Amino acid sequence: PGPLNIDAERYLELVKPLPKSASVFVRSRVIGIHPRGRGNGFVEYESNVTDADGDVYVKMVNGSFRRGVRELGDIEPFQGAGATYSQKIAVPEREPDASVVQWIPGNQAHIYRLSGDYNPLHIDPGAARFGGFHEPILHGLCTFGHCANLLLGILADGDPARFRKIKVRFSAPVFLNQEIDVRAWHDGDGRAVFEAKVEDRVVVSNAYFEYSA
Template structure:
């Protein structure tokens, strides 16, 4: 059964979502914080204690989005769906514990030929004052669901600078990285079940694209945003190749302007696994 194009633009019922200090810490651990040096990122991996105030990695917002693979899209084979792209806009920093109302919708279904690209948008409104904290825009690639005669997704300009990166960080993912990251809520068996992964065309379970995205977010935060999550205003990337848990990732970042940077994430053999990365930070006025 093809995807139901009639769902595009339809608002879903609002969903209330809460998180606490432990959930934010679990996310940080799931994207490698503290793995190389347990004392290096304590503001993200431990709760508020004395002079230390817990802070939240900006990309944590992406794991709070409910129901990307909602049944309203129609009947489809979950083994044929992969996360293709993610874009985050932060209107203010995420608190260590929070209550939000999430308003989401299918913003578009694009015909990419052999596949359909389904775009889901979600706004996070503070449950207390109603102000929007964050907006997340996710692209899901439904293999085999293209060819329905729709428009292709619009292209955005992006080019890798012809110079050495301004910052480069290398991280070692762990063999059990996907098993840890899935505790943030994405229980897709593609990341845990060997049989399901083989049916999807992979030799073994792969790492969540959002996990790789979180590793990249840590690198951009530490370098371009000078370690201050309150400065991060946007973060986006395209998942271009799978990562197996235990593989090494290198995040290369080029500053584009005082408030913007572009980045890529590669494996040791040069394979680009996150492409067309873009990040924005708030620049302090003189």
């Protein structure tokens, strides 16, 4: 395996409902590149799903860690440039207003590969060890999907039409055959800040979820 690209942060916003039948376009661009620790970089891409006139249906941002060009940690120090969606979001120091637990089965990463994400980090023990993990880790987007679905269920009666935005940071890996505990705190009408934990580890942080109240 070569140098790793690791999913670090995600943002998803439903600007307006997608039509049931239409031609849509995905327009993507790099919006920022910033240093993150010694020998690593953080790159953010913005992708908009639009109609033919450029009106946006969905906005997506992917922030990823680049942990090397030829080998891990070989990126030279550099000055960052561009915009960022990354932000610090603290959760209250009290019990959550809502919480829900989901079991992550042992075959979850195998099934998620069917989406087209074939990064060996998620299925090959050798690639996982090369990246500093003792075993393969769950795809960040799979964790993202679990969080969004669980929050939609406990905050918006499971109604996808009420979804507006979600922002997360993947702060620690999720392994298979574990329970993920999503904990949410109300932060105004139609908004909650949240975190996800596996045992005593926070695996999703600096996160919020917005929905139609």
